[in-house]
Amino acid sequence: MSVIRGWCPTAHRPMEAGDGLIVRVRPRLARVTRTQVLGLCAAAASYGNGHIDLTNRANLQIRGVPESQWPALIERLCALELVDPDPALEARHAVLVAPDWRAGDDTHRIATELAARLAEFPDLPGKFGFAIDTDAAPVLQDDPADIRLERDVTGGVILRADGRARGVSIPVDDAVSALLALAEWFVASGGRAAGRIARHAAALPAWADQDALPAPAGPPLGDTGSTLGPVHGVAFGRIEADALAALMTPSATGLRVTPWRRLIVEGGAPSPRSEPPGLDVDACVGAPSCPQATVETRTLACRLAPHVEGRLHVSGCAKGCARARPADVVLTGRDSLFDVAFDARADAVPELVGLDAAHILAHFGAS
Structure with a gap:
């Protein structure tokens, strides 16, 4: 009988696996700087078994960490500003961000404000999360999130509860406040028992239950590449620490982490597209x-x-x-x-x- 857990590992609440503890890092705004990448790789090799997994929530998991090494690993990750020292705040960073954002665009503005206001949000179930996906064609519609901010068919921004076909139009400047209001409704209406908003039987509040249609989804990143830099595919989402560090060529400034087992190397040297066997299995x-x-x-x-x-x-x-x-x-x-x-x-x-x-x-x- 498989044990179904209602939570995902975090840095402060690792999960035991057959090869040791799994320690999850949640990159802010789907981005890890060059310094952070190199520091993460060194930590994975020193405190874990050198295996790093990419998850379908665009997180990075350090594997094979002995319990005795976990405190030192957490200290190192906090020093790199990859993990919040406050476990309660770190648990709220379940935010999926469309990885192709540019500084100052709506996705970047909303995700930055959300990160600054997470302390205002209620305690939510372990797998509850948000998606910020306001490019012209949403790319995260098939990826796990409970409350989504995305474009509608008219080009505006909408808030949409997962599992609902339609959402409500929201001014960009009010987007984070709308996320907060719907998260508070979820908790107040007994949503913690359901765990996920798509499984919650309560009717949405009238203000959130509107008829704005999301825009059609955009093509997968693997089909189009990225203007930010070369895209590196990772078979089964598993990469070794030394291989990840090697992606940081002299021109590379950082990584954008996607939920599709692909990494965008910001400013990386052009190279043939890397599509290893098993990438889409x-x-x-x-x-x-x-x-x-x-x-x-x-x-x-x-x-x-x-x-x-x-x-x-x-x-x-x-x-x-x-x-x-x-x-x-x-x-x-x-x-x-x-x-x-x-x-x-x-x-x-x-x-x-x-x-x-x-x-x-x-x-x-x-x-």
């Missing part, structure tokens, strides 16, 4: 790194992906940490074997049960 760390997984995931995912039509998700257990949404083909580990479902999540009722890796490969013609 979903697979958690699996066994033995995760104590709840009973199967290895990523080697099988790489072998199987070329033979699967559509999106492939290989999950070490029914939690489905690597992908919350349905995939065309999903393999879920159970008792050292795999169950298979189609157009489903990892916790769906399977159509095939109890297959080992060899049988999986044969079934899809990959043996």
